[in-house]
Amino acid sequence: MSAHRRQIYFRPNVAQYSQPQHSNAALKFHETLPDYNPTPLIPLDDLARELGITGVYVKHEGDRLGLPSFKILGASWGTFRAIVDKTNLTIDASLPELSNAAKEQSIALFAATDGNHGRAVAFMAKLLQIRAKIYVPASVDEATQALISGEGAEVVATSGSYDDAVQVASRTADSIPGGLLIQDTAFDGYEEIPSWIIEGYTAMLHEIDSQFGERNLRPTMVVTPVGVGSLAQAVVSHYKAPEHRIDVMTVEPDTAACLHKSLRTGKCAPLSTTRTIMNGLDCGTVSSTAWPILREGVDISATISDFEAHDAVQYLKSQGIGAGPCGAASVAALRLLCSARPLDSNTVVVLLCTEGLRPYPTPFDVSTEDPGGISRILQQIYLSNKSSPDTTAPGYTSVANYIAAWLEHRALEKHEIGAVLGSNLGNFDLAGVAQSMVSLLCPKKGVV
CATH class of the missing domain: 3.40.50.1100 (Rossmann fold)
Incomplete structure (x- = not known):
């Protein structure tokens, strides 16, 4: 530690x-x-x-x-309450009554997700036999998207973050008659469904x-x-x-x-x-x-x-x-x-x-503070990712993510370093980067 x-x-x-x-x-x-x-x-x-x-x-x-997650507890109750609120149903309505009312008013469900919430919303749409459209941020892998689409939903990958996906889903739901945003985060003007x-x-x-x-x-x-x-x-x-x-x-x-x-x-x-x-x-x-x-x-x-x-x-x-x-x-x-x-x-x-077992890439340890150990980790990350389709340099994103995680683990301020690394990371002095990272732990040495 x-x-x-x-x-x-x-x-x-x-x-x-x-x-x-x-x-x-x-x-x-x-x-x-x-x-x-x-x-x-x-x-x-x-x-x-x-x-x-x-x-x-x-x-x-x-x-x-x-x-494989608790998310269905919120998605199901939130969907139920939102449809009841939008139709003439009462709070003691049955699922068949809910489904019929939703179909009569052409209700469709929208959500943004990193995985489990969107899948839960898609599950509810399938249960009620109505449409669902789920937006995911760029970081969500294809296997997770496939699980959501496997519930019958249309999955749309966005180019931004989770917060960006939430805004896209919200705007789209608002633009479509019968559109209902079922989101577990509240923002100005959208509070009631998250409370449910x-x-x-x-x-x-x-x-x-x-x-x-x-x-x-x-x-x-x-x-x-x-x-x-x-x-x-x-x-x-x-x-x-x-x-x-x-x-x-x-x-x-x-x-x-x-x-x-x-x-x-x-x-x-x-x-x-x-x-x-x-x-x-x-x-x-x-x-x-x-x-x-x-x-x-x-x-x-x-x-x-x-x-x-x-x-x-x-x-x-x-x-x-x-x-x-x-x-x-x-x-x-x-x-x-x-x-x-x-x-x-x-x-x-x-x-x-909150979730069951799922696949994920094995992460590297960010606790090390030995320059040699950090340099070896950076080199391993670079070599294992240099064929990745990065827009800047092969392996750059993965190396930058590790550096950012190492800094955040120590509550150190971070900034984008792409301009420094340039377009040829393979020729960059990773040992020097490692030494600079460790120097941040010694304020008298300054920032390198």
Whole structure:
């Protein structure tokens, strides 16, 4: 572990914060869906003993209504409420009634996604026998796009970021009669549907309450991954209610730490992200409705590297739990927390594992601070990517992404370096780049 890494942000003044709890209406709705079953709450007894605490439990969302993510909880309830609101139906409408009303009014669903949310919206469109059009950012791979289109949706790849894809999806939905944007991030003028999606996520939290009740046990901390902040908003609203009042820890990628940086400055501001294997967390803007709640209700905020997420995936695999990097992020965050501050022995932690196992490229470790080791990593990245179709130089994007991730891991400011590297990266002094990176850790040496 690097001694210079970005520090965990502890927020001691959150203890008195309280939020009214959502009702369990969404859970009752989900119980009517085909193949509904609560997802498992799995104890990690060995990890609890290792950390010296009472219990660690993983809420594993690897198979939720036949999809590999919790996202269907929000997408289904958000879609249901949005169609009810747009038609003459009532809140107790059945799925066949919902489908008939949607088809009569030519309703079509739109969304932007890094993967699981869009697939969930497409799933709902298929269930209701209506059209769906899903926009994905440039970073989404073809295999993920195929999973979305496999649900029957039209998939449109955009050239920009996730935030750009959200705006394209919103404009398109607004321009088409019957168009409905089903998005889990709120922005000015678009707040109601995201609030319903957040209500949908609370079904998972009500399940957790019941599962702990069966064990006669009470959690004292929950760790949740953060993308745009909608799931975290549901978690804070639920677990800061007077009947719970437990600590909430959030975790984000080093390279997409929009909530972490906003909490530190006290101001919600968008940022540019760098590619991460935690695709669903690769978001540069906190949802406008989530921000005020997270600002007041998050106790601990941490960021992790892709390599730490990968290591957590491997650990969960050794415990018989299949998880992707987004889902395993909470494990990495808990380990990081305990390395920084030992927990009380009575602590009982819930780790939200938000996705099942999926393929991803094995990341390089950004914790090394040895110039020789960094140089070897940069050379390996370059050689393994020099045939890639970069627009600047073969392997440049992958090398630049590693450098950006290395800097973000240490909370160091980064800038685009394409102009410096030029068009012939193969002749560039990668050892010199490595030495310059390490020199940033010694302020007296200045920036090279």
